Amino acid sequence: MAAPAWDTLWLDGHLATLAPDRADSGDAYGSLADGALAARDGRIAWIGRRADLPGRPEDLARRVVQLDGRWITPGLIDCHTHLVFGGERIDEWERRLNGESYADIARSGGGIGRTVRLTRAADEDALLAGAAARLRPLLAEGVTTVEVKSGYGLELEAELKMLRVARRLDAVLPVSVRATLLAAHALPPEFARDRAGYITLICEQIIPAAAAEGLADAVDAFCETIAFTPEETARVFTTAQAHGLPVKLHADQLADSGGAALAARFGALSADHIEYADAAGLDAMAAAGTVAVLLPGAFYLLRETRMPPVAGLRARSIPMALSTDLNPGTSPMRSLLLTLNMGCTLFGLTPAEALAGVTRHAARALGLTDRGMLAPGLRCDLALWEIERPAELAYWLGGSRCSGAVLAGVDRVLP
Structure with missing residues (x-):
């Protein structure tokens, strides 16, 4: 036999x-x-x-x-997370609930600047332990693949440190990890008066180093009124592609900055958030095959009222992925299943669309053709x-x- x-x-x-x-x-x-x-x-x-x-x-x-x-x-796929970071910002959330503005908290040393300081100060083992603790609840819900971004280092060694921690996660937990370089997340304090200098640092040092060490599977950027301009983002993306790295984009979350169209112009794997993306941006995404990643956790915690253009995405057959956007400031969400419910309840997705958003479409948002x-x-x-x-x-x-x-x-x- x-x-x-x-x-x-x-x-x-x-x-x-x-x-x-x-x-x-x-x-x-x-x-x-x-x-x-x-x-x-x-x-x-x-x-x-x-x-x-x-x-x-x-x-x-x-x-x-x-x-x-x-x-x-x-297996479920969480395709947009910021799992690796130092410290917490629970007290800032309480302060916002008590009426303090984000700007006031930032001026007093809070906000993303605080996470940057704590992340820079932490060693790899400490960052790994924190990230693993945050990842475990996701794995208990059937997550088998997770994307992890850098972006709280904002300098060469700290960004590489975050990516090395992301790469180590699958050695301590049974999960498949995709690592994304997000050095263009915010302007670090030492470059507060030299935006061009920081973009040069990203393009001439951080991206080449991450590519040379094989630490990144993609490059992301935050193109927004409070972050980087389309011109600055384009320079980062051009460098990423020159080093063989696909791109993704935090796009049109707070205003229509042309991020969706920019992402499409560079053939981005995904454009994420996109609450304010216009018809031209959606047309460009459809033509480029760029996935829309919807992030209801940040929408909920920030009490936003502008929903992503789900009807426009459907009309153009643009794939819609869902993700936790797990991060310490705007989406401390450790449940992809809750994200499914929020996608349905807040954004009007059907349960089948939501499940496809954390499987088939999430895989595509990471450039993965072997799963989902x-x-x-x-x-x-x-x-x-x-x-x-x-x-x-x-x-x-x-x-x-x-x-x-x-x-x-x-x-x-x-x-």
Whole structure:
């Protein structure tokens, strides 16, 4: 008798494939009822109905797992986080609730400047411990891939330190990490009177060093009235692409700065926030294939009222990803499942759009073509759920129904 061809076979469950061309019941999740999924060498080897298996389960796989009616989705992807930083800013949040303005807090030594000081002062091990603690709740919710940005160093060594910590996360926790250089996040105090000098530092030292050391998978920037101009951002992006790094952009969050169109002009993987993006910017994104990353956590905490142009994104078939935007100042959110609910409740997404936003579209926002759906040949990153239907993932407020996860075909055990 031939040896089993598959490493693991999951049976007696239901599959939300999130594959747009595969819908057993005609629903938006690409569902397969009473399905089966097999893995070999870390990738999905077979997927379909149990009735269509080409033989007896015990003959097909070395290990057979009974799902007992549970659901499987692709492993969730948090595609926009600022996980690595020093200290906290809880007291500043309390001060804002008591009526102090962000400007007043910044003048007294708070705001992003405070996080920069604390991050610069912390060593790699301390930053790693803090980031890992913040990441664990996300992993408990079925997250298997996470993007981590720098941007609280704002100098050569501190930015590289943050990226090295991001690269170390997958050595201490079972997760796939993408690291993004965000040196163009804010103007550091030592360059307060020399904006051009800081952009030169980014372009001539920080980006080349990060690229040479293989520390960054992409370059991001904050193009906004309170941050960097389109011209400054364009210079950063030109340098990034010259070093073989794709780009992403914090765009049009507080005003229409032309960020969406700028991101599209450089073929950006994603334009994130985009509450104020105009029709021309959306047209450019659609033509360039740039993903819109919606971040309801920051919208909620900042009590914003201008919603992202969801109807315009739908009309142009622009993929919509969702993410926590986990950061100490404007989105201290450690739950991607809560993000799903906020995407539906605050922005009007359907539960299926929200789930696609943390799987298929989130993968695309990171330039990853090997995950985000359940399909043969893709990485076998799975999340297992004690639910009756996929919409429950966006329905419940608090608590995770995740009963397990699989990373590259291996059952994940959180240390």
